[in-house]
Amino acid sequence: DAGVTQSPTHLIKTRGQQVTLRCSPKSGHDTVSWYQQALGQGPQFIFQYYEEEERQRGNFPDRFSGHQFPNYSSELNVNALLLGDSALYLCASSLWGTANSPLHFGNGTRLTVT
């Protein structure tokens, strides 16, 4: 039973560039959420996707956008990268409509902006 998989594991980008991170949810899950975890901090919610639509959004600028595909996988796009975007980006999946279904997290993508 495959868990949540994310790619790539590490990424180095330059300020001003754009980046795309990818996530495949756990088998049987249809909802994907993205979190940003800065060094020494707890994860912060970016947004959630279900049925290819953004359902909830945290306090992140429009430079952060996402997409969900028919197979439930998802992408996180960040435009005009800033040094402060350096963080571990975590993808999590769940089954929509089941409050008792816990979030399953991937191992994350470490993004470094130079």
Add this chain to the structure above:
Amino acid sequence: AQSVTQPDIHITVSEGASLELRCNYSYGATPYLFWYVQSPGQGLQLLLKYFSGDTLVQGIKGFEAEFKRSQSSFNLRKPSVHWSDAAEYFCAVAPYLYNTDKLIFGTGTRLQVFP
């Protein structure tokens, strides 16, 4: 606004000793509360959660947590720590009961275990 506070940034215990990690939350209604663990280079793994009912919740790996509404706390405990418990521990609250994927996390407590 909802928030979670983990007062202890770093805790060190000896293997076999008991453990208590503190968590305080700010939330108007009955909260949904969670404890996650993160090992180096890994994602987060759910240890336990509280939605309602019995205020003492049992989780995986021998952990338990107690919800105390009067103290706005949800402290995590383990009677005997193993070296493999060394990790970062995060307390979280779900601000929306109808959609618990949006979690507010504390800043975490790093647990170090000495042999």
